Amino acid sequence: MSTEVVSVSAVSAEQQQSPSAPAQQTAVEKVNLLGMSRPQMEKFFEDMGEKKFRAGQVMKWIHQFFVTDFAEMTNISGKLREKLEKICEIKAPEVVHKNYSKDGTRKWVFRVGDGEGSLVETVLIPAEHRSGLRRTLCISSQVGCALDCSFCSTGKQGFQRDLSQAEIIGQLWMANYSYMEDVPVLERERSVTNVVMMGMGEPLLNYDAVLNSMRTMLDDFAYGMSKRRVTLSTSGVVPKIDQMVKDIDVALAISLHAPNDELRNELVPINKKYPLEQLIAACQRYIAKDGNESSRKHVTIEYVMLDGVNDYPEHAQQMIKLLKNLPSKINLIPFNPFPHAPYGRSSRNRIISFQKTLSDAGFVCTIRQTRGDDIDAACGQLVGQVADRTRRAEQWKKKVAQQNEILRSQG
Known part of the structure; x- marks a missing residue:
């Protein structure tokens, strides 16, 4: 770039x-x-x-x-x-691969530098909505990710670098342009309705570039998106959540994935630095702003369902206690396995039971529909063609193989 x-x-x-x-x-x-x-x-x-x-x-x-x-x-x-x-x-990142799913999902792989590892992925997911067709774009903010959440395929490649503003906005530009290539210039219209900063990387660790990119998304001279339709998802970088309060008003999502510190330390290692009590308090501060036009009325809680790990009835009860004073909507995400992943997807019945417990307690709780997994575009599969520059994936595979060998010897 x-x-x-x-x-x-x-x-x-x-x-x-x-x-x-x-x-x-x-x-x-x-x-x-x-x-x-x-x-x-x-x-x-x-x-x-x-x-x-x-x-x-x-x-x-x-x-x-x-x-x-x-x-x-x-x-x-x-x-x-x-x-x-x-x-x-005016130069968007180079598209080195694109694939369109039978369900309408679109995926792009962009080259953002030199070398095989300088690639990021972007996914667009269409869905019918009461307000019409919704096209949600999942945008990456870093090449790889340093946080190494244990269930996420992207974290297994390690971290290479932050994306620039042009590389972030370029993903949104290209997704819109993909619907407009053959349309006369003055007849073109923006097609992406929603953006989630939820792709590769932790957006709050690339704060300035992400902040300015989101400002462009909201700008009437650019994409003119509603602040309720731009969402930043974080694993819980507490100081930057507090900084966002002063800098921008967009929707906030938290990659929670565990309702207690012991389990979250294992699944989301940044929890060791910013434990749940601090994270929930930061979320409460974020939505404290008054005003009907604010997008901060609630926080979206993202919770990936891992079989036999975080999907027990007691975990649902812990969630109820943890979130009782935080206006929130809960999104349960069926886990999407990747090669050598040490987890499996919770059964449909178990996910539905988990949802019912939370709904009965008064929470708005939905189950995310898995989309685009025929093109490796579903949540958790974004590592795609990105090369592993830190050997973290190799080390992870070796660790899983050793664990499997131990289980076989004990069996």
Whole structure:
């Protein structure tokens, strides 16, 4: 990806070179406008000596009409378009693989750097809703993940790096564009209705890039999404949840997966640093903001159902006690096995029984429908084609094989 921050002085210096300067001198790398939030782009235009309203014009062309050629931006002067063409670009991450499921789910694998491991996945899930067709895009924020939750396939590849704003927004741009490729520019419409920052990586550990990307999602000059339709999912980085209170109003989801600290320490290791009491308190602070327009009316609780691990009746009772003072909706997720995973999926009857216990206690509790698993797009299968650069997956497979050998010897 191209750099997202331009040095206008560097551009000016290049433009002011002597005519006798060697033609082969290194050119300034073009600035990728795709990932810039509106304040960032306004500053960029002002630094160029242009009016800042140009930022809104360009953002509409990029994010509402999905135009990457400055020559097509017909409400901008030819002189400015020529200037932008010289120093800027609009560049989404390279698509190296795409697959569309028979159920309508779409998956993309993007290259975001050099090497086999510089890949991330993005999944779009369609669903019928009372308000019409809903298309929810699950966006990645990091290459790999450092948190190593024991049930998550992505964590087994380790962590490589954070994604830039252009690489994050580029996923949303491409998902929309996939429905618009053959549509005339001025007839194009945004197709993605919902975004969840729930793909590869822990979004709150890439805070600034994720924050500015979500601001672009909400911006009327870009995607104009409702703040209730942009959700950030975290495993529980408590200080950053508190920072979000000051910075943005979007929906919050918590990857809980266990109702007590002992079990959650095993499944979600970050719990050792920020245990449940701290996490629940942070969630309560997050939704404390008043106002009918706030998306902070409740927290979504994500709970993957692992057979014989966290799906017992006592776990449901512990959930009731844990969440009794937290306005929340609970989403039970059938586990999607991956190679060498040490867990199995809870039975349908067990999941339904778990749901009934929570519903009878007054909670809104749903069971997530598994989608896209024919293209490895279901929750927990996002590791896809990403190479393992830390040997964590290799070590994990070895550990599981050793455990299986012990069980066979004891049997």
